[in-house]
Amino acid sequence: xxxxxxxxxxxxxxxxxxxxxxxxxPEQVAKRNYIFNTIRGTFETFGxxxxxxxxxxxxxxxxxxxxxxxxxxxFKILNSGNFFFDKKNKIDLPExxxxxxxxxxxxxxxxxxxxxxxxxxxxxxxALRYDLTVPFARYVVQHQNEIEFPFKRYQIQPVWRADxxxxxxxxxxxxxxxxxxxxxxxWQEVExxxxxxxxxxxxxxxxxxxxxxxxxxxxxxxxxxxASDKLIDFxxxxxxxxxxxxxxxxxxxxGKGISExxxxxxxxxxxxxxxxxxxxxxxxxxxxxxxxxxKGIEELAFINAAISELGLSTATLQLDVTLARGLNYYTGAIxxxxxxxxVKMGSIGGGGRYDDLTGIFGMKDVSGxxxxxxxxxxxxxxxxxxxxxxxxxxxxxxLFINFGDKEALFSLKAINALRLQxxxxxxxxxAAKMKKQMNHANKRAIPxxxxxxEEEITSNTYTLKNMVSGEQHKVSLEALINLVK
Amino acid sequence: xxxxxxxxxxxxxxxxxxxxxxxxxPEQVAKRNYIFNTIRGTFETFGxxxxxxxxxxxxxxxxxxxxxxxxxxxFKILNSGNFFFDKKNKIDLPExxxxxxxxxxxxxxxxxxxxxxxxxxxxxxxALRYDLTVPFARYVVQHQNEIEFPFKRYQIQPVWRADxxxxxxxxxxxxxxxxxxxxxxxWQEVExxxxxxxxxxxxxxxxxxxxxxxxxxxxxxxxxxxASDKLIDFxxxxxxxxxxxxxxxxxxxxGKGISExxxxxxxxxxxxxxxxxxxxxxxxxxxxxxxxxxKGIEELAFINAAISELGLSTATLQLDVTLARGLNYYTGAIxxxxxxxxVKMGSIGGGGRYDDLTGIFGMKDVSGxxxxxxxxxxxxxxxxxxxxxxxxxxxxxxLFINFGDKEALFSLKAINALRLQxxxxxxxxxAAKMKKQMNHANKRAIPxxxxxxEEEITSNTYTLKNMVSGEQHKVSLEALINLVK
Numbered sequence: 001x002x003x004x005x006x007x008x009x010x011x012x013x014x015x016x017x018x019x020x021x022x023x024x025x026p027e028q029v030a031k032r033n034y035i036f037n038t039i040r041g042t043f044e045t046f047g048x049x050x051x052x053x054x055x056x057x058x059x060x061x062x063x064x065x066x067x068x069x070x071x072x073x074x075f076k077i078l079n080s081g082n083f084f085f086d087k088k089n090k091i092d093l094p095e096x097x098x099x100x101x102x103x104x105x106x107x108x109x110x111x112x113x114x115x116x117x118x119x120x121x122x123x124x125x126x127a128l129r130y131d132l133t134v135p136f137a138r139y140v141v142q143h144q145n146e147i148e149f150p151f152k153r154y155q156i157q158p159v160w161r162a163d164x165x166x167x168x169x170x171x172x173x174x175x176x177x178x179x180x181x182x183x184x185x186x187w188q189e190v191e192x193x194x195x196x197x198x199x200x201x202x203x204x205x206x207x208x209x210x211x212x213x214x215x216x217x218x219x220x221x222x223x224x225x226x227a228s229d230k231l232i233d234f235x236x237x238x239x240x241x242x243x244x245x246x247x248x249x250x251x252x253x254x255g256k257g258i259s260e261x262x263x264x265x266x267x268x269x270x271x272x273x274x275x276x277x278x279x280x281x282x283x284x285x286x287x288x289x290x291x292x293x294x295k296g297i298e299e300l301a302f303i304n305a306a307i308s309e310l311g312l313s314t315a316t317l318q319l320d321v322t323l324a325r326g327l328n329y330y331t332g333a334i335x336x337x338x339x340x341x342x343v344k345m346g347s348i349g350g351g352g353r354y355d356d357l358t359g360i361f362g363m364k365d366v367s368g369x370x371x372x373x374x375x376x377x378x379x380x381x382x383x384x385x386x387x388x389x390x391x392x393x394x395x396x397x398x399l400f401i402n403f404g405d406k407e408a409l410f411s412l413k414a415i416n417a418l419r420l421q422x423x424x425x426x427x428x429x430x431a432a433k434m435k436k437q438m439n440h441a442n443k444r445a446i447p448x449x450x451x452x453x454e455e456e457i458t459s460n461t462y463t464l465k466n467m468v469s470g471e472q473h474k475v476s477l478e479a480l481i482n483l484v485k
Numbered sequence: 486x487x488x489x490x491x492x493x494x495x496x497x498x499x500x501x502x503x504x505x506x507x508x509x510x511p512e513q514v515a516k517r518n519y520i521f522n523t524i525r526g527t528f529e530t531f532g533x534x535x536x537x538x539x540x541x542x543x544x545x546x547x548x549x550x551x552x553x554x555x556x557x558x559x560f561k562i563l564n565s566g567n568f569f570f571d572k573k574n575k576i577d578l579p580e581x582x583x584x585x586x587x588x589x590x591x592x593x594x595x596x597x598x599x600x601x602x603x604x605x606x607x608x609x610x611x612a613l614r615y616d617l618t619v620p621f622a623r624y625v626v627q628h629q630n631e632i633e634f635p636f637k638r639y640q641i642q643p644v645w646r647a648d649x650x651x652x653x654x655x656x657x658x659x660x661x662x663x664x665x666x667x668x669x670x671x672w673q674e675v676e677x678x679x680x681x682x683x684x685x686x687x688x689x690x691x692x693x694x695x696x697x698x699x700x701x702x703x704x705x706x707x708x709x710x711x712a713s714d715k716l717i718d719f720x721x722x723x724x725x726x727x728x729x730x731x732x733x734x735x736x737x738x739x740g741k742g743i744s745e746x747x748x749x750x751x752x753x754x755x756x757x758x759x760x761x762x763x764x765x766x767x768x769x770x771x772x773x774x775x776x777x778x779x780k781g782i783e784e785l786a787f788i789n790a791a792i793s794e795l796g797l798s799t800a801t802l803q804l805d806v807t808l809a810r811g812l813n814y815y816t817g818a819i820x821x822x823x824x825x826x827x828v829k830m831g832s833i834g835g836g837g838r839y840d841d842l843t844g845i846f847g848m849k850d851v852s853g854x855x856x857x858x859x860x861x862x863x864x865x866x867x868x869x870x871x872x873x874x875x876x877x878x879x880x881x882x883x884l885f886i887n888f889g890d891k892e893a894l895f896s897l898k899a900i901n902a903l904r905l906q907x908x909x910x911x912x913x914x915x916a917a918k919m920k921k922q923m924n925h926a927n928k929r930a931i932p933x934x935x936x937x938x939e940e941e942i943t944s945n946t947y948t949l950k951n952m953v954s955g956e957q958h959k960v961s962l963e964a965l966i967n968l969v970k
Contacts, residue, residue, distance in 0.1 A: 023624055025628070044909055045910070046904065054502050054506035055506075142502075148929055187897075191897075306897070
């Protein structure tokens with residue numbers, strides 16, 4: 001089961017890893033696991049259950065689900081064996097080698113792109129997971145007869161995207177998703193807001209803002225200003241309000257063909273502020289003529305009333321009518337979580353309601369709602385604010401100095417006893433110079449060192465040294481366990 | 486961060502997953518995590534620290550490290566973008582389309598295989614992790630200046646192999662490895678035996694056999710019978726002793742060119758039995774003329790003496806001179822763990838000592854020793870013996886029946902309190918018929934159901950129903966928490 005390199009091979013190059021990927025050292029793994037465990041524990045107290053799906057799916061399952069850009073960013077796996085050999089002869093090879101060579105130019109035509117895609121799908125039938133949502137939809141459809149609906153699942157697994165790597169954006173990264181499928185109840189939106197609040201409170205990350213909007217409100221606004229066909233253009237512009245200001249937003253809307261009259265009707269939207277309730281009141285009047293808009297308002301009002309009644313620990317719920325993520329699929333609530341104001345960071349979570357998750361795999365009318373946590377960004381925020389617990393790294397607590405085989409054997413008996421108590425401890429493997437062994441303990445920041453020599457063996461005791469205070473005591477095994485516990 | 490399929494796409498196929506891969510449902514994830522957590526916890530009390538490496542490495546890092554067979558079984562990732570476009574023009578495309586087409590036959594020549602491999606390395610520069618050992622070696626060399634040696638690391642991550650899938654063999658599976666690099670001390674072999682014993686005892690899998698051998702003993706035997714150049718042939722034959730019997734093994738050895746005289750000298754080996762000590766004594770006499778053999782014997786004697794003194798909880802250490810795994814890389818101890826005798830299962834763990842792990846990446850003289858746990862097989866054994874704890878699945882403990890919005894809101898206050906106590910609980914999202922909701926609780930085997938109606942709200946109580954006994958009581962929130970805890 002373990003494969004090791006043969007001795008003959010002697011490639012003396014400086015090794016590296018592919019761009020956009022990362023090694024994690026013990027401290028980083030411990031910190032990441034601290035976040036994962038907090039999220040996982042909360043998911044479970046909220047009644048979500050874990051599933052896992054394969055790292056690669058059939059290409060058919062993924063291709064065409066994330067738009068053209070997505071198709072390009074999906075990592076494709078070369079068929080194994082001779083990928084040119086084709087029993088079924090499904091797709092011909094290009095006609096001539098010139099055909100093939102013409103594909104190798106920096107810029108190729110649309111026809112050549114199609115030819116390239118055909119060739120790709122011939123030699124690659126599997127692709128790496130691109131997100132957790134499409135595999136979840138596939139899972140639900142494939143296992144629909146074993147699943148008891150409504151189904152609350154969570155999934156914490158890596159995904160891969162051939163994106164251009166940059167600060168905070170990687171080609172391999174984890175997603176942490178929780179979704180419910182099989183019910184349209186708004187109580188689920190209420191629970192997801194509580195869930196965000198519970199996770200970030202548990203992480204001591206206080207003061208996050210959970211922004212909420214509703215696609216129906218955006219549709220309502222577009223309807224009222226006579227731009228229903230321009231919903232995306234209009235929301236893309238509106239979304240920039242914070243960054244570029246009212247005038248530029250209006251300019252962009254005009255440029256996209258939204259009428260002056262429509263933009264005038266929007267005026268109250270640009271100055272929408274105050275409490276959740278007062279914003280709801282303003283929206284009621286702005287959207288008085290849109291049935292869909294009214295429905296969106298009622299949904300938000302219901303959610304806000306429940307949250308007001310139940311209370312949040314450390315987060316704040318905020319209505320943000322400019323929030324417009326995922327309009328290609330979200331049909332109701334839209335969520336986005338932003339870090340406390342003093343931290344510069346994009347959203348650390350997001351999600352929403354989608355009315356037809358599983359339709360792409362032939363299973364109709366399954367409504368779902370879900371949220372996601374952005375692990376890497378949460379990590380950066382906790383690091384910046386110094387919020388990782390000190391004891392997050394499960395370091396060795398006790399190192400036994402090795403003075404020789406007899407002493408080592410005596411030490412291992414004590415080490416066994418410590419480990420049975422769950423105390424991480426170890427023997428320095430070699431009877432090296434004491435200074436070297438003490439340096440090792442220092443470099444690894446091990447808090448306790450135990451010295452066992454002839455005298456200790458005779459008196460059945462252990463000399464325990466506290467590496468922080470420098471204090472040193474000769475103690476019994478029982479006392480040793482109590483002192484380092 | 487979440488991508489969802491667009492609404493337009495309507496592929497109505499029955500979805501499936503690639504052969505050799507698996508979906509895991511909540512119960513399976515919980516059972517796998519139970520094993521992972523037990524192994525991880527033991528690794529940590531033994532002083533091992535976690536690292537993680539990327540799912541894909543540069544092809545250069547992996548290719549050529551696992552033999553020709555391994556190269557074939559490594560999953561290769563297609564370069565993203567136009568993989569035909571080649572700025573550096575490193576490798577030419579085939580001369581003619583006929584050249585290329587000739588590659589697409591079922592059987593191709595050696596030259597064509599080379600051409601295919603060149604083409605492959607041109608269009609694929611990354612490959613999926615094939616084991617955890619080569620990435621670990623790469624990690625140690627790349628980060629050598631940050632690492633404090635001896636370095637005890639563990640790693641629990643999936644690996645991928647394009648093997649033919651069969652019962653118990655998958656294309657995606659987890660490995661759980663612990664290794665120490667930077668010391669030749671035999672105390673590490675002692676610790677790994679204790680580690681195996683501790684993990685399997687914690688899993689309640691009693692009666693496993695930890696088989697140990699030493700490559701130097703095998704070399705010594707080969708030397709004594711004058712077949713040093715036939716070490717692999719000889720050990721491959723010896724390894725079959727259990728399966729095909731003494732006569733057939735001798736036949737095979739003769740066939741491989743080992744002399745009659747040599748085989749006669751081996752005779753005591755075929756009947757080697759009894760205690761570890763008495764086998765050691767026999768080996769001392771068989772290998773009296775081999776210096777290397779004697780060294781192997783002394784190593785085993787040291788390890789056995791230490792383990793005898795320290796004791797094992799539930800496992801047995803057994804000398805098995807026929808154990809011959811990993812001879813391409815192991816240079817000292819060789820380990821293999823077999824399940825209790827009443828379970829038919831291959832090895833559930835293995836490992837050994839290798840003297841030059843990092844040489845392939847240009848860092849010389851780093852000795853290492855490590856072991857691995859076979860997750861999938863351990864899972865099957867625990868399942869067969871019924872050893873998974875009953876409470877392994879962190880199911881929902883309390884379901885609140887939903888009688889309407891007012892009752893739901895009252896219920897959610899209690900649910901908050903339960904969750905704060907770490908009790909997994911949830912509200913049925915819809916005010917569906919009571920029978921449907923009770924069925925849902927039954928199907929999911931949820932042990933407690935809470936009913937909240939007008940009367941309960943007025944009296945600030947909760948009706949708690951035990952789904953196993955059928956008993957039902959009206960209780961306060963405090964009593965409710967205590968009853969379901």
